[in-house]
Amino acid sequence: MTAIRLLLVDDDPLVRAGLSFMMGGAADIEIVGEAADGSEVEELVDRVHPDVVLMDIRMPSVDGLTATERLRARGDAGPQIVVLTTFHADEQVLRALRAGAAGFVLKDTPPAEILDAVRRVAAGDPVLSPAVTRQLMEHAAGTATDTRRARARERVAALGDREREVAVAVGQGLANAEIATGLFMSVATVKTHVSRILAKLDLNNRVQIALLAYDAGLLEEDGEGGH
Structure with missing residues (x-):
């Protein structure tokens, strides 16, 4: 190795x-x-x-x-x-x-x-563990602005429904295997969705996906029964 x-x-x-x-x-x-x-x-x-x-x-x-x-x-x-x-x-x-x-x-x-x-x-x-991810997101929420939310929503609008679901799961700090179980898909499919999200949104890694999903309010929608 x-x-x-x-x-x-x-x-x-x-x-x-x-x-x-x-x-x-x-x-x-x-x-x-x-x-x-x-x-x-x-x-x-x-x-x-x-x-x-x-x-x-x-x-x-x-x-x-x-x-x-x-x-x-x-x-x-x-x-x-x-x-x-x-x-x-x-x-x-x-x-x-x-x-x-x-x-x-x-x-x-x-x-x-x-x-x-x-x-x-x-x-x-x-x-980042789910606990640390939540702590970060709460801190991000405290510093969020309407402009940042509007920009984030504009960017995530490029995602399909399944990609949004994966973005929310990434925002919750879940690993690929956990996302696969929760969304009833293979780990390979999760990886494909993550790669597409990174490419579509011009991001470097899944931490940025998590922050963008939080900025756009996707995690709040998920908690209310949305995507």
Whole structure:
């Protein structure tokens, strides 16, 4: 099995050393580079070609949010990004997820869970648990605007009925197997729908699907017996 190529980005050398020691001990993960600031990320990504970037969200020069936005703005597939943070749900975390980060982990998360998050992101699976997803969505609701909702509704109008159902399930933090069971379809069909949603809405990952579904009010409709 090919090892997951991991890039570590954190301004604290002790944190980087700890992550390197912890992640480097896993047989299926290869640390291909380290950076102390977001300003170094693009050049390193081009040089070492990581599959996943574990990115501190708060750095003194160029923060993880800006570095994430820059990577995603390049338009290529690029690596998956997991942001490191000390807070469960704040505006910076939400902005990083909207910009295309595939998930986030807390700095005090047990090592095994950080490893699991990297593996899941590399495999294209959701990183956020349903509980964390709900917490994020509630935070997003508190910062939502009528303009954002209108834009989100305009975008999800491009989805078919089945795709809307899958988007709602993704917004609930469900994994593909759970969605397949709930919607009476195969896992392969769920993956096809997710891929189509990403392509239609020009999104990077399922976290963005979840945020857009929430912005558009699809999860509220689902709770009221809608799609």
